[in-house]
Amino acid sequence: CDPLPREALADVADLGFDRETPLWFYILREAEVLAEGKQLGPMGGRMVAEVLIGLLEGDRQSFVRADPQWKPTLGAREGEFGMVDLLDFAGA
Known part of the structure; x- marks a missing residue:
């Protein structure tokens, strides 16, 4: 998946988030920009899916x-x- 363009983070540039974006903020901004905040974007969705799959694979039952x-x-x-x-x- 392609990363968000810097313009999508322009409003938080004064915090340095356009260069070093915290993961939690990136995932929320990705959802906002790509789906009006109604669902996770590709990166956020992939991370949640991989955690759930890992939990299922690690559970012996x-x-x-x-x-x-x-x-x-x-x-x-x-x-x-x-x-x-x-x-x-x-x-x-």
Whole structure:
């Protein structure tokens, strides 16, 4: 993924964030610039996903460790199970 242009950090240049941006600020600014703050951008999303995957892979009782070939069966499309499918299954 391409980094944010310096212009996206121009308003915080007096803090030096245009040159040395704290990670937490970069992730929030990326979300603001690319998705109006409604979702994480590519870097923030990747970091969260990698942490969650790492937790699942490290948990001996996780479905990922128990059966790495497992595929979801409850989704609207075979092999896919998204948030909407989970909410439908839960009756929400």
